[in-house]
Amino acid sequence: MNILCFSDLHRDQNAARNLVEMAEDADLVIGAGDFANQHQGLADTLDILCQIEKPACLVPGNGETVEELRRATQDWPTAFVLHGEGHTLSTSAGEAALWGVGGGIPVTPFGDWSYDFDEDCAREMLASCPSGGILVTHSPPIDTVDHDSSGRIRGSVSIRECILRCHPKLVVCGHIHSDWGKQVRLEDTLILNAGPLGTIIELD
Template sequence: MNVLCFSDLHCDQAAATLLVEQARTADLVIGAGDFANRHQGISDTLDILRQIEAPSILVPGNGETAEELKQAVQDATWKSATVLHGNGTTVSASTDDDAMEYPVWGVGGGIPITPFGAWSYDFDEQQGEAMLADCPHNGILVVHSPPIDTVDHDSAGKVRGSQSILDCVKRCQPKLVVCGHIHSDWGKQMKVGPTTILNAGPKGIWMTL
């Protein structure tokens, strides 16, 4: 399965246009949040991304709520997109031999609560733990915030990720975790046990399952 992963578009129409072109050969597209800027301009990118025909999994960032993202997907008539936040779905891919199914779980928003103030769509670690409680094993986890002390180092080198997400990764051992949020670690990936963790960024990164 060829998976095109991205995050943190922040209304960047040029980046969205490039993602549409890349997605023509994708089996699955994953968008790990922050399509908007402080709840403004979400349609700037959704009206472009709606051209993606491959199955697409999205979670909200801390710059838009789950409800805002679901409404924007509906308004854009992006028919292949599914918004997850504290819930899951299943995606399928055909290989030369047979069809493979992967469980996918998604949790958006900033975890833990960010220092950005009331506009930020944030959750504390206890809320994060509750939304991750039913995450399946050996699947795909899509989150906006990274697991703590992974691909979450800010420009000063401080870790900004989530303990509850890291605990979920260790418990459920997903094949792939796609996140964003911490811009200084865009494009970086690492392993936690058998799990590959990717901080995607807006340019689009290919992963293979």
């Protein structure tokens, strides 16, 4: 299964157009949050991305709420928004079991506009994540693809715990811009900080 993964478009229409083209070679599309900037401009990219006809899974970033993202994708029939829940998508290459949790985890220093959750709340949203599927989060697990420009780790303890418990095949995240495009493994799980340029992952 070829999976097109991206995150953190932040209203970048050129990046969105490029992803529409890349999606032609994908079986599944995953968007790991931050389509907007501080709750502004969701339509800038989603009005372009809705041309993608492949099954798509999206989670909110810390720049938009899950309610805002669901409203903005009403005209994108193949897209599913997940936040503290799972869904199995049928693709041309078979079924994909996904679980999604969005927002900034842990709480960011950005203030009231940021759509954030503390680690205890995140643990609740991740508690029913099944084993062996695909986990989509906006925030990365701690000490993986979460090093900011000063080298400080900024990821989530609860997401890392979920990975070690559930052993997903793939984790797609974003949020920490300085690690865009970076891939690491945590035991048998591939973790990708996707970024806006898009990366196609081939998954058995």
